[in-house]
Structure formats: C-alpha cells, structure tokens
Amino acid sequence: MSGAQAVRRARWRGNVGLIIAALVLGIIVLMAVAAPLIAPYDPYEQILDDRMLPPAFVDAERASPTHLLGTDNLGRDYLSRLIYGARISLLIGFFTMLVSGVIGTVLGVAAGFFGGRTDMVVSFLVTTRLSLPVVMVALAVVAVLGGSLQVVVLVLGLLLWDRFAVVMRSATMQVRGRDYVTAARAIGCSVPRILWSEVLPNVVSGLVVIASYEMAQAILLEAALSFLGLGVQPPLPSWGLMVSEAKEFMLFEPWMIMLPGAAICVLVLAINLLGDGIRDLTAPEGRR
Amino acid sequence: MAVPLVSAPLLELRDVERTYRVGAGLFAKKRVLTAVAGVSLQLARGEVLGLVGESGCGKSTLARIILGLEAPSAGEVLLDGRPIGSIGRLERGRLVQPIFQDPYSSLNPRRQIAAIVGLPLDVHGIGTAGERRDAVSEMLALVGLSPHHAASFPAQLSGGQRQRVAIARALVLRPALVVCDEPTSALDVSVQSQILNLLMDLRERLGLAYLFISHNLAVVHMLAARVAAMYLGRVVEQGEAQQVLTAPRHPYTAALLASVLTPDASLGLPDMRLGTVFPNPLAMPPGCSFHPRCPLAFERCSVERPVLREVEGDGLAACHLAPEAGAATGKEEPLP
Amino acid sequence: MSEIALELRGLTVDILTDGGVLHAVRGVSLTARRGETLCVVGESGCGKSLTTLAVMGLLPEGARRGAECMELAGENLLTASPSRLRALRGDRMAMIFQDPMTCLNPSLTIGDQMTETFLHHRKGRARAALDRAVALLERVGIAGAAGRLGQYPHQLSGGLRQRVVIAMALMCEPDVLLADEPTTALDATVQLGILQLLAALQREMHMALVLVTHDLGIVARIADRVAVMYAGEVVEEGEVRAVFDAPRHPYTRGLMNCIPQPGITAPGTRLGTIPGLVPYLVGDVAGCAFRGRCPHAMPACASPVPVREDAGHAWRCLL
Numbered sequence: 001m002s003g004a005q006a007v008r009r010a011r012w013r014g015n016v017g018l019i020i021a022a023l024v025l026g027i028i029v030l031m032a033v034a035a036p037l038i039a040p041y042d043p044y045e046q047i048l049d050d051r052m053l054p055p056a057f058v059d060a061e062r063a064s065p066t067h068l069l070g071t072d073n074l075g076r077d078y079l080s081r082l083i084y085g086a087r088i089s090l091l092i093g094f095f096t097m098l099v100s101g102v103i104g105t106v107l108g109v110a111a112g113f114f115g116g117r118t119d120m121v122v123s124f125l126v127t128t129r130l131s132l133p134v135v136m137v138a139l140a141v142v143a144v145l146g147g148s149l150q151v152v153v154l155v156l157g158l159l160l161w162d163r164f165a166v167v168m169r170s171a172t173m174q175v176r177g178r179d180y181v182t183a184a185r186a187i188g189c190s191v192p193r194i195l196w197s198e199v200l201p202n203v204v205s206g207l208v209v210i211a212s213y214e215m216a217q218a219i220l221l222e223a224a225l226s227f228l229g230l231g232v233q234p235p236l237p238s239w240g241l242m243v244s245e246a247k248e249f250m251l252f253e254p255w256m257i258m259l260p261g262a263a264i265c266v267l268v269l270a271i272n273l274l275g276d277g278i279r280d281l282t283a284p285e286g287r288r
Numbered sequence: 289m290a291v292p293l294v295s296a297p298l299l300e301l302r303d304v305e306r307t308y309r310v311g312a313g314l315f316a317k318k319r320v321l322t323a324v325a326g327v328s329l330q331l332a333r334g335e336v337l338g339l340v341g342e343s344g345c346g347k348s349t350l351a352r353i354i355l356g357l358e359a360p361s362a363g364e365v366l367l368d369g370r371p372i373g374s375i376g377r378l379e380r381g382r383l384v385q386p387i388f389q390d391p392y393s394s395l396n397p398r399r400q401i402a403a404i405v406g407l408p409l410d411v412h413g414i415g416t417a418g419e420r421r422d423a424v425s426e427m428l429a430l431v432g433l434s435p436h437h438a439a440s441f442p443a444q445l446s447g448g449q450r451q452r453v454a455i456a457r458a459l460v461l462r463p464a465l466v467v468c469d470e471p472t473s474a475l476d477v478s479v480q481s482q483i484l485n486l487l488m489d490l491r492e493r494l495g496l497a498y499l500f501i502s503h504n505l506a507v508v509h510m511l512a513a514r515v516a517a518m519y520l521g522r523v524v525e526q527g528e529a530q531q532v533l534t535a536p537r538h539p540y541t542a543a544l545l546a547s548v549l550t551p552d553a554s555l556g557l558p559d560m561r562l563g564t565v566f567p568n569p570l571a572m573p574p575g576c577s578f579h580p581r582c583p584l585a586f587e588r589c590s591v592e593r594p595v596l597r598e599v600e601g602d603g604l605a606a607c608h609l610a611p612e613a614g615a616a617t618g619k620e621e622p623l624p
Numbered sequence: 625m626s627e628i629a630l631e632l633r634g635l636t637v638d639i640l641t642d643g644g645v646l647h648a649v650r651g652v653s654l655t656a657r658r659g660e661t662l663c664v665v666g667e668s669g670c671g672k673s674l675t676t677l678a679v680m681g682l683l684p685e686g687a688r689r690g691a692e693c694m695e696l697a698g699e700n701l702l703t704a705s706p707s708r709l710r711a712l713r714g715d716r717m718a719m720i721f722q723d724p725m726t727c728l729n730p731s732l733t734i735g736d737q738m739t740e741t742f743l744h745h746r747k748g749r750a751r752a753a754l755d756r757a758v759a760l761l762e763r764v765g766i767a768g769a770a771g772r773l774g775q776y777p778h779q780l781s782g783g784l785r786q787r788v789v790i791a792m793a794l795m796c797e798p799d800v801l802l803a804d805e806p807t808t809a810l811d812a813t814v815q816l817g818i819l820q821l822l823a824a825l826q827r828e829m830h831m832a833l834v835l836v837t838h839d840l841g842i843v844a845r846i847a848d849r850v851a852v853m854y855a856g857e858v859v860e861e862g863e864v865r866a867v868f869d870a871p872r873h874p875y876t877r878g879l880m881n882c883i884p885q886p887g888i889t890a891p892g893t894r895l896g897t898i899p900g901l902v903p904y905l906v907g908d909v910a911g912c913a914f915r916g917r918c919p920h921a922m923p924a925c926a927s928p929v930p931v932r933e934d935a936g937h938a939w940r941c942l943l
Contacts, residue, residue, distance in 0.1 A: 179394035180404075183457065186355045187408045188381030201398040342811035446901055447668075476667035477838060481882035481895035488894065503812055506884040510891050533886060547812040549819075549841030550885055553868035557820055557845050562813050 018277025024270040032086040040066065041077035043084040043237045051075045058255050069259060072245065078256075081237040082263055088238040089219050089267060092153055096218035097211050099157025104164020105207070111165070112172025113199060122165065129162045135224065142230045152231055156218050167210050171203040212275025216268045223264050239264050296369030298464055298497050299331040299354065299384075304363035306349050310570070321570050323349040324360070325521045326596070333464060336491070336498040338512030338529060340505060340544065344569055346521040347501045351467050354499065356380045368464075378412055385458040389470035391450035395442040401428075402438035405456045412461065427456040430493075431486060448479035452486065459490065467499045472507065484511070505548045509533045517541045520567050520577040523596055527603020537605040539582045576608070584609055627697075629799045629832035630656040630679065630717070634692035637674045637683065644906045648674050648687075650856040656800060656832040661823070663843040663864070664836045666853035669902050672836045675853075676802045680719050681709050697799050715745040718793035722805040724785035727792075728777040734761075734788055735773030742795045753795075760791040764821055783814035787821065794825065800832045807842070819846055840883060844868055852876050855913035856905055862937030872932070872939040874918045912941070 031038065055070040055078070056063040063070065069078040111122035141155045175181060176199070184198050225231030226240030227247075234241055239260040246256035304327045311318035324346040331337045341347050352358045353365060356372050365372040367383050375383070385408075388394040395404055402424050409420045425435055431452040442450055451471065458466055471487065472480040484507060491498060502508050508515060509529055516526040517540065525538040536542045546560040562581045573580050579589040588608050596606040598613040637649035649671040656662045664672045678689045679701070694701040696717055701709065721727050729737055738760070739753035746753075754773065761769035764787040777785055786806060793801060803822065807815035823846055826833045837843060843850050843864065850867050852860040852875065860873040871877045881896025889895070900917035903909070912918070915925040924942055931940050 179388040179390060180396045182352075182357065183386060183388070183394060183454075184407070185357055186381060186384075186386050187411055187457075187461075188377040188379075189407075189411050190377075193411070197399075198396055202396070342813065448901075477840070477879055477882050478667060478898040481884075482897045484884075485894045485897065488892070506886045506889070509886045510884045510889055510893070510895075529891070543813055547816045548886065549816075549839070549845050551840040551844040551868065551880065551883055553844040553865045555845060557823060558816065560813075560816060561820075562817065 015277065015281075017273050018281065021270045021273035021277060024266060025274055028086050028267055028270070029090065031083055032090050035083050035087060039077075039080035039083045040068070041080040043076060043081045044235055045076060047071070047075035049075065052249075052253060054253065055255060055259075070255065072242070072256060073249065076237075078259060081242060082239070082259060085237040085239040085242060085260065085263065086267070088149070088232060088236060089222070089264070091149065092156070092222045092232075093215040093219040093271070095153045096156040096160060096222075097215040099153065100159075100161040100214055100218075101164055101207065101211055103157070104161035105168050107161070108165035108168025109172045109195065109199065109203065112169040113176055113195060115173075119169075122169070126162050126165055129159070132159070134159050135221070138221065138225055139228065139230050142225065147225075147231055147233045149232060149236075152222055152225065156221055160214050160217060160221075163210050163214060164207070167206050168203060171206045172199060175199050175202045209275045209279045212271050212278070216271045216275075219264065219268055219271075296366070297330045298333045298335075298368060299329070299499070300364075300366040300369075301327055301329045301350075301354070302364045302366070303328055304350070304353060304360045304365060306346075306353060306358065307361045319570055322521050322572065323569065324353070327363070327518075327521075327523055328596075329516060329523070329526075331465070331497055331499060333497055334491075334495050335514070336500055336512045338508035338515040339499060339501045339518065340503060340508055340515060340541075341518035342503060342544075344520065344567055345518040346569075347518055348469060350518075351386070351469050351499070351501060354465075354467055355384055355386055381408065381463075382412070382461050383463055384465040384467060385461065385463040387451075387454050387458050387466060387468045387471045389473050391447045391454065391474060394454045395450055397442050399441075400438070401433075401440050401442070401445075401453055404442075404453060405438075405460055408457065408461045414461075423460060424456075427460050428453075430459070430490070431456045432482075446479075447475050448482060451475060451479075451483055455483075455486065455490070459494065459496075462494060463496070465497045465499065467501070469501045470503070473502070473504065480507075487511070505533055505545060506550070517544065520569055520572060522577065522606065523604075524578065524607070525603070525605045526596070527601075527605075531601060531603055535601070537599050537601070537603070537610040538578075538607045539584050539609075540578050543581075576606075626658045626660065626830075628655055628695075629658045629697055630654070630834065631693060631695040632675075632679065632691065633694075634690075635675060635678055635694070636690045637671065637678050638688045638690075640686045640688070641906070647905045647909060648856055649678065650905070650909065652853070652856070652858050654834070654851055654858070656834050658799065658832050659826070659830045660848045661826060661833040661835060661846055663847035663850045664834065664853060665838065665840060665843050665850060667838055667902070669855075670853040671856040672853050673804050676719065676804050676834065676836055680713060680717065680802065682719070711745065714741045714798075715796045716798050717800045717802065718796070718798040719802040719804065720786075720789050720793050720806050722808050724782060724789045724809075725777065727789045728785060730777050733774050733776055734780075738773075738788070738792050738795060741792060745796050756795060757791070760794055761788070763825070764788070764791045765817070766791075783810055783817065786810060786814075786818055790818070790821065790825070794829065797829055798831060800834065801826070802834045802836070804836045805838070806835070808837070808839075822846070840879060852879075855903055855909075857913065857940065859914065859941070860937075860939040862939075866935075866937045870937075872934075872937070872943070873914075873941050874920055874943070875914050876939075878917075 050064060050071050051073055053064045053067050053071045054062055055068060067077050069082065071077055107122045111119040138155050138159060142151060145151050181194060181198050184194050222231055223240030223243065226238045227244040229244065231240060232238040242260035243257055250257050304324060306324040308321040308323060309318040310321050327350060339347050353360050359373065367375060372380065405427055406420050406424045409415060409423060415423060424438060428435060428438060433449060433452050472483050475483060488511065490496060500508060500511055512529045514527065515529045515532045516523050517538065519540050525532055525536060525541045532541060533545065536545060543560055543562050546558045575590040575592055576594050579585040582589065594606045594608045596604050599605045600611040600613050632652065632654045635649055635652045639646040639648050652675050654662065664675065666672045677683050679694065683689055691702060696712060735754065735757060738757040742748065742753040742756060757773060758769045761772055766772055766784060766787055780788065807818050810818065819842065822833060847864045850864045851858045852873065854875050860867060860871065860876045867876065871880060878896065878898040882898065884895060898917055903913055903916060911926040912929045915921040920943060922942065929940050929942060931938055
C-alpha cells in the first residue's frame with residue numbers, strides 16, 4: 001500500500017464517524033418533523049385499558065401488535081411519545097444553542113476586538129458565570145418562573161454561553177492582529193463593517209464545534225431538569241420526563257426507562273460525533 | 289540644498305512622540321515604553337523617503353501613526369498641510385494606503401481577489417458595480433496579474449502574487465502616499481526583484497510618493513531619494529540617500545551599512561563589532577540612546593542626548609561627533 | 625585537503641501528499657570537510673532544509689528518505705541503528721535552526737538545557753558539564769555567563785538566544801554543525817555578530833559548517849564552497865569565488881542579477897528577474913526543472929541533463 005493511499009485511508013476513517021453521525025441525526029430530525037405523519041397514536045391519548053403493555057421484544061405474550069414499543073403507566077403509546085419527544089429535545093437543544101451562541105459570540109468578539117476595558121468586563125462576566133452552579137441556578141429559576149419550553153430555553157441559553165465567549169474571544173484576538181484587518185482600517189472601513197466582513201467570517205469556523213457541543217449539553221441538561229421535575233412539565237413527551245416517569249417502574253419494567261435513555265444517548269452521541277467530524281474536516285485545511 | 293517648498297509637503301511630521309504604558313495585570317505599576325520620540329520628517333508628492341532601522345526602532349509604530357491608525361501622544365502629523373486628526377477616515381483612506389510585509393496575512397482568506405481589490409471602492413461608494421469590476425480588472429492588469437485571478441482565493445496564489453494583490457488594493461483609490469512596510473522582506477530573492485521593479489514602475493506611472501520602510505539598505509539605496517535612519521524611537525540621521533548610504537555621519541548608520549553583506553566573494557565578513565548590549569526600549573540609557581554600543585562613545589555621550597541638527601555636507605545627524613554645518617575648518621573625526 | 629566530515633550522495637526525500645508523491649529532494653550530493661564552510665543556497669521550496677533534516681534523521685511524518693551514501697566521518701548513517709543515531713546526534717553532528725525560541729524549551733533554564741546534551745552523551749559529572757557550559761557561553765560572547773545559567777529563554781533577546789543555541793550545539797564538539805537559516809530572523813547588526821561567531825568557532829574547533837541560507841550575501845562572505853539548489857537538485861557547486869565570479873547555471877546567473885548591489889546598481893534602474901514560478905514536483909519529473917523559466921531552454925533540456933565539471937566547479941546544464 002503506497003503512502004498516498006495510506007493518507008487517503010486515514011482521512012476516510014475519520015469521515016466514517018461523520019457520515020454515520022450525520023445519518024443518525026438526519027433520521028432523528030426527519031422523525032421529529034414528520035411526527036404527525038408517522039406516529040401511530042396521539043402521544044397525549046390515554047388508553048387506560050392498555051396500560052403498561054411491554055414492547056414485543058420484551059414479552060411477546062403481553063405485547064400488543066399496535067403498540068410497537070408498548071405503553072406507559074397512563075396507556076399512552078410509547079413509540080409515539082418517543083417520536084414526539086425528539087421534537088422537544090431538538091427544539092430545546094437548537095434554540096438554547098442559538099441563544100447562548102448569540103450572547104457568547106457577541107461578548108467574545110467584542111472582548112477580543114476592542115480589548116482594554118471591554119475585555120476586562122467580559123472576562124469578569126465569564127468568571128462570574130463559571131462560578132455559578134448551572135444546574136442549581138436553572139432549578140431555582142424554573143422553580144420560580146414555572147417550567148415551560150420557553151423558560152427552559154431562556155434559562156439554559158442565559159447560562160451556557162461561556163464557552164462560546166471564550167473561544168470567540170481568542171479567535172478574534174488572533175484575527176485582529178492580521179494585516180488584512182489593519183488594511184481594512186486604513187481603507188476607512190467602519191468598525192461594524194470590519195467586524196462583519198473581515199473578522200466574523202474568519203472566526204466562525206470555531207463556532208461549529210462549540211455549537212454542537214453546547215447543543216448536546218442543552219439536551220442533557222433539559223433531560224436532567226425534567227427528570228428532577230423542574231424542566232418541561234407533564235404531559236409533554238420530553239425524553240427526560242419519560243425517564244423520570246419511568247423510574248418508579250425501573251425494576252419491573254426496565255424497558256420503560258431504557259428506551260428514552262437510549263434515545264437521549266443516541267442523539268447526544270450523534271451531535272458530538274458530527275461536531276468532531278466537522279472539526280476534523282476543517283482543521284487539517286487550517287493547519288496547512 | 290533642499291529647495292524651499294512652495295506648497296505644503298504631502299506628509300509632515302513635527303516632533304511626533306508615541307508612548308505606551310505597559311504593565312502586567314490590574315495592579316502592577318505601569319512602565320512607560322517610548323516607541324517614537326521627537327520625530328520630524330517631510331515628504332513631498334512623488335518623492336520616496338526611505339526609513340531604515342532594526343527591530344524596536346519604532347518604524348512600524350511610525351507607519352501606523354502616518355496611516356492614521358494610531359494617534360501620536362505628542363506632536364503633529366499633517367497630510368497635505370492638514371492635521372491628520374481633522375481628516376475623516378474615508379478622506380484619509382484616499383490619501384494614504386499601506387502595503388505590508390507578510391503576504392500571507394495581508395489578504396482576507398475568505399474573500400475572492402476581486403472582492404479584496406474592490407473593497408476600497410465599495411467602502412467609498414465609488415462607481416457602479418460594473419465600473420468597479422472594470423477598475424479591479426484594470427488594477428490587476430497594472431500589477432501584472434492575469435484577469436482569471438479575480439475569482440481566485442488568496443490560498444491559491446503564491447507569495448509574490450499575493451503581494452501584487454496587496455499592491456493593487458492599495459492603489460485602486462490612487463492615493464498620493466503609499467506606506468510600504470518591508471514589502472519584499474518575506475519574499476524569495478527572484479520574486480523580490482519582480483515586486484521592486486513593479487513598485488518602481490507604478491511610482492512613475494501614477495506619481496506616487498512612498499515611505500519605504502526596510503532593513504535592506506541596498507534596496508533603499510535603489511529606490512529612495514532621501515533616507516532617515518531610526519534607532520530606539522528617534523531619527524539619528526537624515527539626508528540624501530547617496531550621502532547617508534555611502535558616507536554616514538552617525539555611528540549607528542555606519543554600523544548598519546557595515547552589516548550589509550554584499551554578494552562579493554572576494555571579501556570576507558566585515559570587521560564591525562557592536563557588542564552584545566542590546567537595546568531595551570523600556571529602559572533607555574541616559575544621554576545618547578546608542579552610547580552603550582557605540583565604538584566612538586566618550587563621556588559626554590552618556591550624559592547629554594545629542595540633538596538632531598544640520599551637519600556638514602547637508603542632512604541632519606544626532607551625534608556629538610558629527611561636524612557642524614558651516615564649520616570653518618575640518619577638525620573632522622572620520623568615521624570608521 | 626582536510627578530511628571529509630560528511631559525505632552525502634544521491635539523497636532523495638519524498639513526501640506523501642493527498643495529490644501524490646512530492647519529490648522534494650532529488651539526488652543531492654554534498655561533501656563537507658573539516659575546517660570548511662559549505663553553504664547550501666536556494667529559495668523556498670528548493671529542498672535545502674529537508675536535506676539537512678534528512679542528514680540528521682529528523683524528517684517529519686510522511687517523508688521518506690533514501691540515499692546512495694550518507695557517511696559521518698566515515699561511519700555509515702544509513703545502516704546505523706536508531707540508538708547509534710541517537711548517540712551521534714548532538715555528539716558528532718549538531719543542528720541549529722532559524723527560530724531560537726522554538727529550539728529552546730521555555731520551561732527549562734539555560735543551564736539545564738545546555739548540560740542535558742553533555743551529560744547524556746559524555747556521561748560526565750555535573751560539575752564538568754557546568755564548567756563547559758560557562759566556558760562556551762563566554763566564548764559565544766555572553767557576558768555574565770555564570771549568572772545566565774539560571775535564566776530562562778524568554779529573559780534573553782533574540783540575538784542572545786541564538787548564541788545560546790550555538791553554544792548548546794557545540795557542547796560536545798561535533799564534527800559537523802548544520803545551520804538552517806540561523807540568522808534570517810535577526811537584525812542585520814545582530815546577524816553579523818552571529819556569523820562572525822560561527823566563522824571563528826569553526827576555525828577554532830576545526831569542524832565542518834554546513835550553512836543553509838537564501839541570502840547570497842552571506843554565502844559570498846562566509847563560505848568556502850557553495851551548492852546552489854533548485855527544485856530539489858543541486859544545480860551548481862564549487863568554490864565560492866569560482867561560482868560567484870563566473871556562474872555557469874542560468875539559475876545562478878538569474879539569482880545574482882536579481883540582487884541590488886549598492887554602488888553597482890544605479891538608483892532607479894530595474895533589477896533582473898526570473899520569470900515564472902517554481903514547478904510543483906509531484907509525480908515524475910524529467911529533464912531540467914528550470915527549463916520553464918530559462919532564457920536558454922532547448923528541446924534537449926527535457927531529457928536528463930548531464931553534470932558538467934571544470935576544476936572543481938560543477939553545474940547541471942547543457943550550456
């Protein structure tokens with residue numbers, strides 16, 4: 001095997017993870033979007049006669065042919081709840097990432113570009129934020145304001161921006177010293193224009209990886225909050241809530257807790273692998 | 289002897305000073321770094337002024353001040369007779385433009401060449417989209433790049449080609465003054481000569497004035513009519529290029545000159561010894577800032593800082609030993 | 625003629641890239657004798673740095689080296705075991721690089737780094753190592769040498785750091801010192817001091833100095849012999865006066881025309897140029913690599929070009 005072939009092989013090995021992740025994520029997103037079309041039942045519909053039916057692969061005798069993944073303690077179809085639950089997780093993950101991304105990028109780029117006092121203020125904010133116990137603050141706020149999709153997104157978005165800020169700050173500091181930024185100033189570009197057209201395009205590559213990481217974090221945090229009862233409120237089919245509701249039946253009907261748990265795992269893993277894969281794709285180019 | 293200028297010079301610096309306060313952290317005591325002090329220069333339209341000196345001499349800081357990117361701590365900078373602070377950033381951009389040393393960091397890697405060269409036109413709102421395209425094509429041809437490069441990205445071009453793009457961008461607004469900060473130092477020898485020829489051609493065609501900063505005295509000798517040598521933030525010698533670069537009056541300029549290694553295989557290494565006391569802009573020596581390394585230093589040098597004054601043979605020098613202009617007899621100390 | 629310290633024949637270095645195999649060094653032969661300075665001169669991409677790295681065995685991942693002969697003071701480097709090579713590196717052959725800051729470990733003191741080499745190779749006592757370090761620091765012109773041993777690299781200026789790097793390289797008195805652009809990052813006055821130092825040390829220690837540079841001025845003043853490289857090959861080689869007085873290869877001639885010479889090049893004249901770009905050496909390269917840019921190119925240049933010789937002055941050209 002020649003050397004050039006070896007190099008190509010190594011590239012492919014890295015890409016396989018990316019392709020699998022992209023496929024899995026794609027399936028989950030499609031599932032969430034097409035939920036009304038593919039879910040066999042309404043996730044809120046309670047069929048009290050058919051409570052706690054196991055899925056076919058657990059106990060074929062008691063299983064029902066129409067409920068592929070069984071039903072929960074209130075007779076709601078598990079498969080439908082899982083499918084609709086994807087929506088909740090993706091929505092929370094995505095919008096939290098958006099909110100925290102905007103806050104973190106604005107603060108980080110400002111600190112990196114202007115330096116001086118701005119940098120001091122932002123660094124102070126980051127230090128303060130890092131000293132806050134995220135889960136406890138989130139719990140406290142949700143306890144006061146009540147748990148709803150919007151509140152959870154807002155709270156998590158206001159708490160998870162620090163990594164964005166730090167990465168954007170250092171990336172901006174590197175770019176600020178480049179001659180093309182100085183040239184733009186000499187041409188007479190206004191500061192907003194320089195930030196938008198010279199600085200931002202050159203720092204966004206770092207964003208992708210952080211964004212995927214924070215999205216995964218948000219999903220996990222929401223699951224944790226819901227599990228503790230202070231996230232999204234029932235009867236919403238959030239995967240975290242499903243885990244919480246299933247914990248009392250954990251010993252007897254373990255599938256009830258394993259299915260939503262596995263779903264969370266798969267989604268977070270896919271998102272992280274996607275971020276890693278994209279970083280691997282763009283980093284070697286950057287190194288050359 | 290300099291002919292008295294009828295109109296205001298294109299660029300005039302009067303006693304320009306730039307200091308920085310440096311210190312680590314919030315509570316550490318700040319020290320004062322003097323990057324530039326007491327610099328006075330003049331540059332007429334169409335003229336080339338060479339600025340030579342080594343790292344730490346303040347030439348890059350001076351370049352930024354002249355470009356209007358930093359304000360001097362003291363003194364005045366006048367462009368076309370007007371203080372630079374009173375000129376808006378757009379108008380200033382039409383008067384003075386830079387060309388930098390590193391061709392790999394002077395172009396935005398995310399933009400195409402056409403967008404890079406057209407940026408000044410876009411920012412200044414000059415012409416329609418079609419007119420701008422034409423102007424960009426014209427500039428690319430002027431700097432010797434084929435038109436198909438307009439759609440390329442910087443990563444696809446070589447160092448020399450990128451430098452041509454940087455030149456095109458600097459000249460698209462037809463500025464009167466171009467600040468060239470070591471424009472060929474990062475290029476290969478064979479590419480350097482191409483770019484230098486280009487800079488000379490463009491100067492003649494467009495009537496440009498250059499402030500040519502370089503540590504390569506041979507290049508400066510070729511391009512510049514007048515030269516100023518800087519050391520630790522001050523101009524130590526100034527005058528006609530021919531005079532300064534063949535018969536310098538300041539020991540530092542002489543040392544710089546002696547350090548130039550011409551490709552003459554019949555000679556060995558020059559015997560200049562400057563010692564190993566290195567200049568530290570944070571701790572300037574008392575008196576003449578060059579005296580710790582100067583082979584001709586005597587007692588007065590460590591006490592009194594020499595003033596930049598007119599010396600014999602035209603030009604200015606800041607050395608106690610330089611013969612005064614109009615001295616009656618030549619009790620000259622010939623410099624080694 | 626003094627003994628040969630380093631003999632290199634037919635060195636090739638291939639680099640594996642996505643687009644194929646890059647032939648970065650194609651059959652380079654060099655001879656460095658004790659007490660002699662050989663300068664390898666060329667522009668970026670000619671393979672001069674890779675040549676020195678190949679000799680030291682410090683090529684990056686993905687680079688393959690091959691040679692007909694590679695001998696250090698008669699010892700065959702191609703067949704030497706990795707442990708023997710490690711023993712030779714730093715002891716019999718040493719290398720200094722362009723950026724002194726990347727040669728020096730920022731978290732170790734100067735003294736630690738200098739004595740490390742000595743203690744590893746000579747297995748001597750720490751006292752002997754320190755004494756030698758102080759002696760060498762003084763020899764390279766660093767005042768207060770004993771005090772410097774406890775300092776860290778960031779406390780020294782660029783010129784001083786380069787002197788420390790030179791002293792470090794000489795701790796074990798190597799037969800060959802390879803210097804890859806040691807003064808490119810330094811100011812002119814500092815550069816001259818470093819070059820004077822290298823020349824003096826070479827005379828004193830009677831070692832072979834192989835200096836890689838792109839600056840023809842340095843070559844002219846310091847070299848005894850010069851090898852001009854282009855696109856992975858040595859295109860001209862000989863005593864420095866012979867090559868500079870009468871360059872035979874069109875590339876060498878072109879290079880010399882490009883350089884402004886104060887006093888000779890009249891102000892306002894145009895410099896000579898070499899049109900075109902360096903060829904990309906992927907895949908098979910036949911014939912003269914310079915023919916695309918040569919004013920005297922002929923159809924015969926597409927076939928392998930012979931090496932002509934005239935009293936120790938060799939060049940690879942049909943002319």
